[in-house]
Amino acid sequence: MSDAADRILLVEDEESLAESIRYSLEREGYAVSVAADGRAAIERFRADAPDLIVLDLMLPELPGLDVCRMIRQESTVPIVMVTAKDSEADKVTGLELGADDYVTKPFSIRELVSRVRAHLRRTQMQEPAAAEEMHGGSVDMDVDQHEVRVDGHGTAFPPKEFELLELFLRRKGRLLTREHLIEEVWGYDYVGDTKTLDVHVKRIRQKIEADPHDPDHLITVRGLGYKFVD
Numbered sequence: 001m002s003d004a005a006d007r008i009l010l011v012e013d014e015e016s017l018a019e020s021i022r023y024s025l026e027r028e029g030y031a032v033s034v035a036a037d038g039r040a041a042i043e044r045f046r047a048d049a050p051d052l053i054v055l056d057l058m059l060p061e062l063p064g065l066d067v068c069r070m071i072r073q074e075s076t077v078p079i080v081m082v083t084a085k086d087s088e089a090d091k092v093t094g095l096e097l098g099a100d101d102y103v104t105k106p107f108s109i110r111e112l113v114s115r116v117r118a119h120l121r122r123t124q125m126q127e128p129a130a131a132e133e134m135h136g137g138s139v140d141m142d143v144d145q146h147e148v149r150v151d152g153h154g155t156a157f158p159p160k161e162f163e164l165l166e167l168f169l170r171r172k173g174r175l176l177t178r179e180h181l182i183e184e185v186w187g188y189d190y191v192g193d194t195k196t197l198d199v200h201v202k203r204i205r206q207k208i209e210a211d212p213h214d215p216d217h218l219i220t221v222r223g224l225g226y227k228f229v230d
Contacts, residue, residue, distance in 0.1 A: 006120055007031045009050040011041040011067065012082070013059055021054065024109050028117065038062025045071055052120055054112070055099070056082040057090050065093055072098035076158045078119045080112070095199035098158045101186070102196070118187045123159070134169040136228055137217035139208050141169055155207050160185060164200055165208075168218065168228035177225040201226060 008025055012018040013036045022032045033048050035041040038059040045053065053071065057064030068079060081094045081102040091102050100119060103112050134141045140149040143166060148157050157165060163185045167176065178194050186196070205212040219227055 006052070007033070007048055007050045008116065009033055009035065009041065009044055009048060009053045011035045011038070011044075011053065011059065011064070012056045013037060014056075020109055021112065024113050025116065028113060030116075036060075038064065038067045041067050042070055045075075045077075050077060051123070052078045052080065052116060054080050054082065054116065057094060058084060065090065065097060068094055068097045068099055072158065076156075076162075078123065078159060080115055080119065082107070082112075091195070092199060095196060096203060098203075100158070100160045122187055134166070136169045136172055136230055137208060138210075139165070139169065139217075141166060150208050157204075157207070160200055161204055161207075164197075165204055168226070172228050172230065175221050175225055175227045179225075181225065 006029070008030045010018060010021055010025070010032055012021065012034065015036070018034050018036070022034055025032045033044050033050070035044045039061040041053075041055070041059070042062070044050075055064050055067060059067065064081070068081070071077065071079065078101075079099040081091070081099045082105060083091050083094070083102050084105050091104075094102060101115055103115060132143050134143065138151045140152075141147070146162060148155050148162065148165065164181065167181065167184055178197060182194065182197055201218065202212070205215050205218050209215045209217060217228055217230070219229060221227060
């Protein structure tokens with residue numbers, strides 16, 4: 001059973017589905033608030049300060065992608081998107097906007113609850129880091145303050161991007177396989193595909209590389225994974 005202090009904002013306009021998800025999450029001990037449209041989602045987010053957001057992309061009033069973009073401008077709270085089966089472009093766009101994960105309709109509510117539990121557990125299990133700074137290429141990272149500077153300029157990194165970049169900097173020059181990266185950052189029980197990892201790497205490159213399409217530091221090792229070099 002999870003700590004009841006964990007607050008989840010569920011953004012879903014299909015009433016029956018929202019009730020089913022809410023019931024399942026509350027059985028796990030989470031405190032759940034529900035918003036049925038995009039504008040209400042922003043209001044609830046600002047009022048409730050949730051620990052995690054489950055966000056459907058097909059919403060009235062304000063599309064889910066816009067909701068994701070607005071939340072990311074204000075917070076690094078984990079966001080699990082809910083997308084339609086045929087909306088591959090929306091999945092990629094959502095991940096590029098800063099969402100941490102996605103599930104595809106139709107989905108098992110048990111799977112969704114498992115994703116939520118995994119994201120919250122990883123957040124809760126992170127121990128306060130000893131004050132330290134790491135450097136690589138144009139990047140300076142203050143782990144204790146959760147801050148990243150690129151070429152001396154403060155740059156926002158949502159939680160999963162920060163974890164990935166920290167892992168790359170800690171193991172500079174070493175090949176990190178895709179499987180290892182997913183297990184370290186998303187957890188051994190992650191059940192999604194590797195597209196999530198690829199999109200997060202793409203976002204990191206856009207922030208730290210002079211030319212993201214021809215990176216100097218975050219290098220792809222074809223067929224195996226990635227490594228960070230100075």
